[in-house]
Amino acid sequence: MKRLIRLILCAALPVFFGLTGAGQAAGLVAATEFGADNEIIVQFNTPVDPAEATDTQSYTVYEETDPDIRLTVSEVSLSTDGRQATLSFAEPLNTSVAHVVTLHDVGGVAETSFSVSKSYLGYLFSILISALLINNFVFTKYLGLCVFFGTSKRKQTAKGMGVVFTIVIVVAVSMSWVLFQYVLKPFNLDYLQIVIFIGLTSLTVQAVDTVLRKVNPILFKSFGVYLVLVIANCVIIAVPLLMASNEYNYFETFMLSLGAGGGFLLALYLMSSVSERLELARVPASFKGLPIAFIVAGQFAMAFLGFSGLQLF
Missing domain, CATH: 2.60.40.1220 (Immunoglobulin-like)
Known part of the structure; x- marks a missing residue:
């Protein structure tokens, strides 16, 4: 019996002192x-x-x-x-x-x-600000230029397109995250990312197209073919791919998609504001239309480079 007690004490003392040290370390x-x-x-x-x-x-x-x-x-x-x-x-x-x-x-x-580490809420906000300003997908990554130049001629159309694009990208990327986390990764189907993400985007755009056609036909007609072009918009494909490569959780993915949509809305609104003024400006004939639009977009891109390296948190 004494030998058994001695063995138990020999085994328990190191554990006790280890736990005591861990508690002291945790309280330091x-x-x-x-x-x-x-x-x-x-x-x-x-x-x-x-x-x-x-x-x-x-x-x-x-x-x-x-x-x-x-x-x-x-x-x-x-x-x-x-x-x-x-x-x-x-x-x-x-x-x-x-x-x-x-x-x-x-x-x-x-x-x-x-x-x-930083505060997690600050980290989430930094993802939003990064996609919105610092790494704006239009002015710093030059993605989505087709829809950008096509729907940035009137403020009303630009705002409507920006809101619709934000809704589409948030819904599509959220569904992409769910499929990526619970289907593609567990079954090693990562190579199907682009196909799956494009399919989900097409499904979301079709749903928005149907709803918008019934709710606001005037806005639907003002979009023309550009609403369908959202499917092929590079931004709406780049965001889920960026989410997958960075292994973001859902909250981080939501902030990324919201920032990307907000950044696209900001770019459209800024460009449409200038486009309305350009119609009254004395622009040389050789620069009217798309040439002056590219020049203005380049100036906006240079201005957004001023946000490079910005850290709020």
Whole structure:
């Protein structure tokens, strides 16, 4: 019996101390966040030893998507109360991905790891703003130009086309995500992405075509053949392919499709506003029509390049 008790204690003590260490490790760090473009801020629950906390060798940092590459911590500064450490790096951090930080012999804990990332709501909003402005599919990727030039002559038509396009792309991409996650990926049918996505887009456009024909015949006639061209619009094919390649979840996919549709609506409205003014402007005969439209679109594209590198979160 004594031998049995001794064996149980020998097995239980390491587990107990391991759990105690894990609990202490979990209670060491209170909060983390990105600071400047090359900083990570770590908040401790209790004051830590300055010698341990300011030693750059006490930290191992890498991007969660690339654990083999260690990021060099150039300097660590500790607040006067010993509860906040600011890690400075030699190069700017890619704050769009999560970073993993491991502490060694800090605060009485042998080793503990935690993740540093942006707010998820901020990340979702950044996807929306990126598709809307920073990486606008018309002015920075030059996709969907056929429908863009064809329906950007009147504000009313441009707004209607932009709203219809946004509805189509949100519905089509949502269905594409469901099929991709639950049919294509599980059965290794990724090579059918383009065929499936085009089919879903065609189905959505046909449904919108039928509804719009009954609800608003005037708007339907103003679209003409361009509503059908939504099926072949490069933007509406690029978004689900981008979703699949980035492995977005549904919320991220929804924000991407909403941003792409909103960006297309913005591009149409801006172009239609200028087109109405161009009709009254003194444009040389050789530049009237499509040539001046290309020039204006190029100027808009140059203006949208000013959003490159913008980070709100």
